[in-house]
Amino acid sequence: MQKLSKILQSLAIVFLLVLILSIVIQIIMRNIFDAGSIVLEELARFSLVSLVFIMIPALTIEKKQIVVDIVLMYLPPAVRKVFDLIIQVLSSAFSVFILIAISLIMKKNWNVRTPAMRMPNTIFYLPVAAGILLNLIASCWLFVTTFTRKGGSK
Numbered sequence: 001m002q003k004l005s006k007i008l009q010s011l012a013i014v015f016l017l018v019l020i021l022s023i024v025i026q027i028i029m030r031n032i033f034d035a036g037s038i039v040l041e042e043l044a045r046f047s048l049v050s051l052v053f054i055m056i057p058a059l060t061i062e063k064k065q066i067v068v069d070i071v072l073m074y075l076p077p078a079v080r081k082v083f084d085l086i087i088q089v090l091s092s093a094f095s096v097f098i099l100i101a102i103s104l105i106m107k108k109n110w111n112v113r114t115p116a117m118r119m120p121n122t123i124f125y126l127p128v129a130a131g132i133l134l135n136l137i138a139s140c141w142l143f144v145t146t147f148t149r150k151g152g153s154k
Contacts, residue, residue, distance in 0.1 A: 053131030095136035
């Protein structure tokens with residue numbers, strides 16, 4: 001799973017670089033050449049969305065999501081383990097809910113294309129669906145590893 005996390009982080013860096021480049025080029029075009037580009041605007045939007053959703057499973061695998069655990073860290077290890085299991089179940093349920101929502105959206109809009117780049121919605125939503133699916137897998141993996149671990153959490 002750590003290898004998958006590194007691959008996702010590398011892919012997210014590529015999306016981040018594309019995002020930065022498209023924004024910088026837009027700024028130069030607008031301020032120097034007095035011309036904007038809706039294609040670059042759409043590319044920046046696609047890169048940002050992809051970056052966010054590709055990083056979700058990487059953060060889940062690394063256990064680096066934003067967690068407010070001030071109460072949990074004072075619980076006994078066995079109780080903390082139960083809460084960790086509940087958190088993974090909720091994360092998995094949320095992932096399933098989002099995947100169902102994406103599939104319903106795509107049933108109605110699969111043939112719609114983005115305005116500027118004419119990218120099919122199926123490609124635009126692919127990083128979103130892949131990120132959520134991988135988050136579901138990571139949450140299930142963490143559930144199993146937490147459940148089989150002796151004692152409390154690390």
